[in-house]
Amino acid sequence: MTRSYLHTRWWLGLALSGVVAAALPASAQTPQSRDEALRQAKAEKAKALAPYVPSKGEQWVDRIENTFLDGDLRWHPYFQSALAGGGFTLGAGYRFFVSPYNTVDLRGSYTLSGYKRLEAEFLAPRLFDRRGRLSLVGGWREATQVGFFGIGTDPTSKDDRVNYSFTQPYVSAQLDVWPTRRYFVVGGGIEYSKWDQEGSSREPSVEDVYTPATLQGLDSDPTYLHVQGSAGFDWRTAPGYTRRGGAYGVTVHDYSDRDGDFGFRQVDYDAVQHFPILRDAWVLSLHARAETTYDSGDQQVPFFMLPALGGGSSLRGFSSWRFRDRHSILLQAEWRVLVNRFLDVAVFADAGKVVSRTKDLNFDRLKNDYGLGFRFHGPLATPLRIELAHSNEGLVIVFSSKAPF
Amino acid sequence: MTRLPFIRSAAALVAATTLAAAVGAQAPRFFDDDPISREPDSEDASNAQPEKVGLTYDLGYNLFVTAGNAASGTRAKNVNTIDEVPDSSWFTNRVGSRTLSADELAKGPITGSGPDNSRWTLIREKASGFAPGFTAKDASGETWFVSFDPPSNPKAATAAIAIASRIFWALGYNQVETFLTQVDPTRVEIAPEATARRPNGDRTTYTRSDFEQVLERSARNAGGTYEAAAARLLPGKVLGPFRYEGTRPDDPNDIVAHQHRRELRALRVFGAWTNLTDLKAGNTLDTLVTENGKGVIKHYLQDVGSTFGIGANGPHDWDEGFEYFYQGDTTKKRLFTLGFGLSPWQTAKYQEFDSIGRFEGDAFDPLTWKPHTPTTAYMEMRADDAFWAAQRVMAFSDDMIRAIVATGRLSEPGAEQYLVDVLIKRRDKIGRAYLPAVNPIVDPALDGAGQLTFGNAAVQYRFAEAPESYTAKWSTFDNHTGASTAIAETTSREARIQAPSGLPTAAGAFVRVEISAASAAHPSWAQPVVVHFKRAGAGWKLVGLERLPEALSAPAATK
Numbered sequence: 001m002t003r004s005y006l007h008t009r010w011w012l013g014l015a016l017s018g019v020v021a022a023a024l025p026a027s028a029q030t031p032q033s034r035d036e037a038l039r040q041a042k043a044e045k046a047k048a049l050a051p052y053v054p055s056k057g058e059q060w061v062d063r064i065e066n067t068f069l070d071g072d073l074r075w076h077p078y079f080q081s082a083l084a085g086g087g088f089t090l091g092a093g094y095r096f097f098v099s100p101y102n103t104v105d106l107r108g109s110y111t112l113s114g115y116k117r118l119e120a121e122f123l124a125p126r127l128f129d130r131r132g133r134l135s136l137v138g139g140w141r142e143a144t145q146v147g148f149f150g151i152g153t154d155p156t157s158k159d160d161r162v163n164y165s166f167t168q169p170y171v172s173a174q175l176d177v178w179p180t181r182r183y184f185v186v187g188g189g190i191e192y193s194k195w196d197q198e199g200s201s202r203e204p205s206v207e208d209v210y211t212p213a214t215l216q217g218l219d220s221d222p223t224y225l226h227v228q229g230s231a232g233f234d235w236r237t238a239p240g241y242t243r244r245g246g247a248y249g250v251t252v253h254d255y256s257d258r259d260g261d262f263g264f265r266q267v268d269y270d271a272v273q274h275f276p277i278l279r280d281a282w283v284l285s286l287h288a289r290a291e292t293t294y295d296s297g298d299q300q301v302p303f304f305m306l307p308a309l310g311g312g313s314s315l316r317g318f319s320s321w322r323f324r325d326r327h328s329i330l331l332q333a334e335w336r337v338l339v340n341r342f343l344d345v346a347v348f349a350d351a352g353k354v355v356s357r358t359k360d361l362n363f364d365r366l367k368n369d370y371g372l373g374f375r376f377h378g379p380l381a382t383p384l385r386i387e388l389a390h391s392n393e394g395l396v397i398v399f400s401s402k403a404p405f
Numbered sequence: 406m407t408r409l410p411f412i413r414s415a416a417a418l419v420a421a422t423t424l425a426a427a428v429g430a431q432a433p434r435f436f437d438d439d440p441i442s443r444e445p446d447s448e449d450a451s452n453a454q455p456e457k458v459g460l461t462y463d464l465g466y467n468l469f470v471t472a473g474n475a476a477s478g479t480r481a482k483n484v485n486t487i488d489e490v491p492d493s494s495w496f497t498n499r500v501g502s503r504t505l506s507a508d509e510l511a512k513g514p515i516t517g518s519g520p521d522n523s524r525w526t527l528i529r530e531k532a533s534g535f536a537p538g539f540t541a542k543d544a545s546g547e548t549w550f551v552s553f554d555p556p557s558n559p560k561a562a563t564a565a566i567a568i569a570s571r572i573f574w575a576l577g578y579n580q581v582e583t584f585l586t587q588v589d590p591t592r593v594e595i596a597p598e599a600t601a602r603r604p605n606g607d608r609t610t611y612t613r614s615d616f617e618q619v620l621e622r623s624a625r626n627a628g629g630t631y632e633a634a635a636a637r638l639l640p641g642k643v644l645g646p647f648r649y650e651g652t653r654p655d656d657p658n659d660i661v662a663h664q665h666r667r668e669l670r671a672l673r674v675f676g677a678w679t680n681l682t683d684l685k686a687g688n689t690l691d692t693l694v695t696e697n698g699k700g701v702i703k704h705y706l707q708d709v710g711s712t713f714g715i716g717a718n719g720p721h722d723w724d725e726g727f728e729y730f731y732q733g734d735t736t737k738k739r740l741f742t743l744g745f746g747l748s749p750w751q752t753a754k755y756q757e758f759d760s761i762g763r764f765e766g767d768a769f770d771p772l773t774w775k776p777h778t779p780t781t782a783y784m785e786m787r788a789d790d791a792f793w794a795a796q797r798v799m800a801f802s803d804d805m806i807r808a809i810v811a812t813g814r815l816s817e818p819g820a821e822q823y824l825v826d827v828l829i830k831r832r833d834k835i836g837r838a839y840l841p842a843v844n845p846i847v848d849p850a851l852d853g854a855g856q857l858t859f860g861n862a863a864v865q866y867r868f869a870e871a872p873e874s875y876t877a878k879w880s881t882f883d884n885h886t887g888a889s890t891a892i893a894e895t896t897s898r899e900a901r902i903q904a905p906s907g908l909p910t911a912a913g914a915f916v917r918v919e920i921s922a923a924s925a926a927h928p929s930w931a932q933p934v935v936v937h938f939k940r941a942g943a944g945w946k947l948v949g950l951e952r953l954p955e956a957l958s959a960p961a962a963t964k
Contacts, residue, residue: 033438034485038660039447046448046657052456058466062459070606100603129614181621279723281744281751337744340736345743 071097078107079401082141084311085320086115088399101126117141131178138171145202147321148303153353153367158319158393162209163200166304168193172226183235185249191226197304216262217302223258236274240381240403243283243338246273255305256296263296264305272405280338285346287332287405289314292358301326309352309367312398313405316350317369317391325354329361332405334373346373348387348404367391375403433884435915435937435948440485444493448657451700453693458646458686467685467778468731476784478957481667486937487950488789490577494658495704496668500575501800507808513571519584520635521545525593530601530611533687534708536562536717537622538633541593549635550581551588552710553623555719560624561760562717563634564813566710568824569679571809576675576797577668579705582637585814587630590620622718639705641694646686647704649780653691656702667790669782672706674794674839676783677774678831680764682725683711684776684783713824714755714762721763724750730777749773758820766830771838788843789952792862795839796847798832799866806832833866841869841927843952846920846934851945855904859920863927864900872924877902882915882937889917914940915948 031037054062067073078091091109098104101124108118119139127134145163150156170193178185197220199205212218232249236242253266268291275284291307303324309315310322314330330352337345351366371389375382387398485491492498499505520543529540531552538552554562567585574580599611623631649669652659663669676684690707693700714721727750728735738746753768776783801809806828815821841863849859857877863869876896880889893905908916919933937949 031432032436034436034441035438035445037432037436038441038445041660042445042448042657045660049452049657050654051454052654054459054462058459058462061462061465062457065459065461069602071604072606097605100605100607100609130618278747278751281739281747335743337739339739339744340732341730343736343740345740347743 078109080107080117081109081111082115082117083143083146084313085113085147086111086143087113089115091117098122114144115142127175128177131181133176135174136172137174140167140169142167145200146304147319148206148324149319149322150324151303151306152325152356153323154365156323158322161319162204162206163202164197164206164304165200166195166197168195170194183233185230185232185234187228187230187251189226189228191224191228193226194221194223195302195304196221197302215303216300217304220262220302222262222302224263225256225258226253227256228253232270236272238380241375241377241379242274243280243336244274244276246271248272254296257299261299262302262305263299264301265294265296266307267292267294282338283334283336285332285334285336285405287330287334289330290328290361292327292361307354309354312385312387312400313402314350315352315367315369315391316348316371316387316389316398316404317396318367318393319396322393323352323354323367326356327358327361328352328354329366331363331366334404336375342376342378344375344377346375346387347371348373348389350389369396373398373404377403434882434887435486435884435939439948440487440489441491442485442498444483444491446494446658446696446699446701449699450656450658450693450702451695453644453653453655453691453700453702455642455644458648460685460687463686464730464778467780468729471781471784472729472732472779474781474784476787478787479665479785480787480953480955480957481670481790482665483661484667486948488793488952490667490793494701495579495666496577497579499577500805501797505575505805507804510571510575510805510808511812513574513809513812514580515582515584517582517637520547520549520586522586522588522635523592525551525588527593527595527611527616528599530599530615531619534717536710537619539616539619542596543635548638550638551586551633551635552717553588553619553631553633555622555717556624557719558624558715558759558762559626560632560814560816561715561720561762562710563632564760564815565712565715566634566636568810568813569681569709569712571812572679572801573675573706573709575801575805575809579703580709581639581705581707584635584637585812586633586635587626588633589630590616591629634710639690639692641692641703644691644693644702646689646707647691648686649684649782653702658701664781664785666782667793669780670786670790671794671797672780673774673783673786674771674791674798674835676776677726677769677771678798678828678835679709679712680714680721680726680774681709681712682721682776683708683716684780685778686780713827714764716762719762720757723763724748725763725777726750726769726774727753729775729779756823758815758817758823760815760817760820761824764824764827766827766834769831769834771831771835787953787957788839791839792843792845792952795835796862799836799840799862801828801832803829836866837868840866842929844920844922844930844932844934845869846922846952849918849920849934849936849947849950851904851916851918851938851947853943853945855908857902857904857918857920859900861900861922869924869927872922872927872930874898874923875900875902876921876923876933877904878919878921878933879905879908880917880919881909882917884915884939892916909940912940912942916940916945917949 031040074094074096076093078093079089081089089109089111093105093107095103095105103123105121110116119137122136124134144165147161148164149160170191172191174189176185176187199207210218228251230249230251234247236245236247248271251268255264257263271288273286293301306324307328308321308324309328309330310318311320332350334346334348339345349370351368353366369389369391371387373387376384382403383401385400389396490496524544525541527539527541531538536552541551542548554560563585566583570580570583595611600608601611601615602608625631650664651662688708690705691702693702749768753765755763755765807825810821810825845861845863847860847862851857864871874896878894879892882889892907895902895905916938918936921933922930924930935951938945939948
């Protein structure tokens with residue numbers, strides 16, 4: 001509705017009573033009944049009919065809504081950095097449909113630490129009569145100052161930090177299948193990638209402290225064929241945000257080094273369970289994860305591929321990649337408070353450790369932290385998570401664009 | 406533009422055209438045809454065009470703007486001179502205005518026969534709403550909007566639609582004809598021209614897989630069939646939803662801003678009774694039909710299925726009916742107490758039936774009941790609107806409620822009785838909350854002998870003790886100047902007061918009576934109900950009733 005039209009309507013409204021009143025004494029327009037008065041008022045309105053014109057705000061919101069519905073929303077924010085610990089991440093993606101359901105997404109991100117990621121993904125979400133989902137990804141990433149604090153849990157200190165960098169081109173395919181369309185999922189994937197690991201411009205660099213003899217994989221550039229398979233049950237309402245349900249799964253990895261030096265196998269066990277309390281007023285959310293690696297023949301697991309803890313999705317009160325070793329165990333508990341439909345607050349505690357022997361994967365001498373988090377969410381996703389976590393190594397602020405688990 | 410000028414414009418228009426008010430300074434207060442019983446649709450609305458109300462904008466605007474707006478305190482503008490809502494293209498007086506038989510209630514809006522479900526031809530995907538369903542032609546070729554129950558709640562959503570559409574029909578709203586039926590997937594064929602909208606925005610051929618996807622989201626009977634609610638295609642041209650504020654600028658007959666229509670304000674009470682939490686504009690519908698050679702827009706409450714304890718995809722969320730989707734006060738409380746500042750919905754006790762969902766009457770408080778989002782009409786409800794609405798709710802007898810609930814065919818043991826019991830409990834809470842809140846004088850009558858009789862709605866339903874006394878202030882009234890001249894004041898302990906001597910006797914003379922009640926328990930009853938009688942033959946005709954003044958500084962209807 002234009003402003004001039006509005007003013008016309010406004011004055012018409014004001015004038016209408018005067019028109020009727022002034023005409024009353026003698027004019028033929030003087031209503032003789034309530035019915036006639038109403039008819040006159042309606043006839044008066046009939047002289048100035050116009051279509052409804054939405055306000056600017058309404059037009060703007062409707063345009064966005066229609067953009068979603070029409071599949072025309074192409075540009076989107078992208079906050080996935082090249083590697084955890086890169087700091088605040090900015091990025092964007094351009095997604096477009098190549099068929100009614102399938103998309104191609106071209107995206108990239110950059111962090112304050114100079115981490116870079118560029119990749120393209122083809123996603124087919126409705127294969128096999130809505131039972132399968134295929135993702136094909138090709139990309140390149142660079143992490144410029146990844147922390148390494150030594151091997152193990154107790155022998156290391158945050159003051160032992162050295163830094164390394166790597167670049168990695170990669171192509172991958174991942175197929176997930178829900179045979180019954182929900183709950184039970186099996187997946188398989190393959191990735192071909194080349195790691196180019198080097199020292200870092202951030203002091204101290206890893207080669208200042210370690211040598212290839214003291215740190216397995218230092219200065220190595222393995223080319224991996226990574227094959228993985230997984231199986232699990234997932235009855236959460238949505239992986240990105242849920243207040244009930246659980247997810248239990250096992251993933252088996254085989255990393256085959258083309259040069260035969262750094263191949264290994266890894267098994268990940270993951271369990272998530274959410275317990276709503278008092279009608280979702282609170283949710284007790286529990287997460288347990290164990291990662292174990294196995295040698296492939298006489299090959300070694302390079303230090304940068306070891307299971308690790310620390311950072312915004314594991315031990316949140318510690319630096320990213322703070323602990324590394326052959327195996328890891330992580331336990332997380334959260335007391336999530338429903339504040340409203342868009343915001344949850346959580347009090348959380350994390351505990352975990354890395355070990356060199358599987359028999360040490362127990363609950364002794366766990367590193368732990370605790371904290372408070374704010375999650376801005378929708379019914380299906382958590383686009384912003386801000387957390388304050390405290391450990392014996394200090395205070396860490398976490399910004400993330402996804403749920404912790 | 407903002408919405409404010411639009412509202413101002415509409416309000417100014419309304420000021421000139423309120424159904425009860427004098428149309429000008431020199432016009433009489435009461436015309437010979439007052440009180441009117443029908444608002445005429447005298448102009449041709451054929452040129453009205455379809456319009457959309459964006460779901461996101463409507464949600465956001467109502468949550469973050471409307472909810473923060475103070476009510477204007479303006480009296481409803483579409484009431485006649487005796488404070489009643491005349492019939493219109495929006496509303497038809499039914500319950501409380503005339504006797505409704507059990508058969509009438511069971512039929513509700515239904516005028517024809519139900520679908521022939523021996524064969525369905527799916528012609529379109531479901532156009533709106535979140536319930537699983539589709540649009541199909543039955544074996545006789547008639548078009549129906551078919552919706553199903555969520556798997557978690559068999560026979561719930563369909564029953565809710567059937568029951569609620571009859572309740573809202575009886576309350577006076579235009580309703581879609583809806584039948585309970587069954588769909589046998591083996592007897593469904595997909596029309597070759599049927600299409601579905603895809604995520605990329607394209608419309609492509611509707612496939613069997615699309616159909617199966619609908620069924621996966623629906624409750625399946627043991628025999629492989631599906632319970633369904635089939636809504637008949639409305640006659641006329643669909644114009645889209647109506648808004649709960651302003652008027653349609655392309656409808657010449659729409660001269661009262663919607664937020665000042667009493668029947669739309671009253672949805673706050675009717676919604677509370679039935680727990681109709683989804684009051685968004687998207688659940689309404691305007692259609693353009695031809696009546697007496699003119700285009701007339703009829704206004705429907707199209708989707709009243711999100712009632713009682715059930716929604717399109719399962720039971721209501723726990724907080725539905727208790728809180729808006731977003732509220733600042735509860736947000737702060739839960740944030741700063743880490744959730745230990747409990748809200749009533751967290752401790753309300755439910756007897757859960759799959760076919761009813763979360764619906765109860767003990768924790769229910771009609772004064773604090775809330776839909777998902779408020780509407781401007783909801784915010785504008787005054788105590789006299791609520792009184793009017795509560796009278797209509799109370800007009801549903803227990804037997805009438807049983808008759809309507811039976812149409813839902815709730816087969817789960819105990820469910821039907823439970824729903825009846827809760828509706829009765831919530832009905833009585835509404836009556837108890839709203840009838841004594843204002844001076845509850847009703848049905849005033851003055852006979853030729855000067856005997857003034859009236860009822861007291863709050864006392865009648867035993868929600869209040871009779872007042873210590875009633876007082877009537879009598880005046881003569883000049884219908885052209887609006888001047889009144891006091892005659893006398895008379896008092897009685899009963900709802901019957903003899904007029905003083907000196908009432909005018911000339912044909913067409915008017916008398917004004919201010920009736921108040923002295924009640925220590927209800928000080929608000931001291932606010933007189935102002936009534937006007939016109940001399941007609943040997944008796945008097947009620948031509949005016951004003952329960953509360955035109956403008957209130959603040960609405961008195963809610964906590």
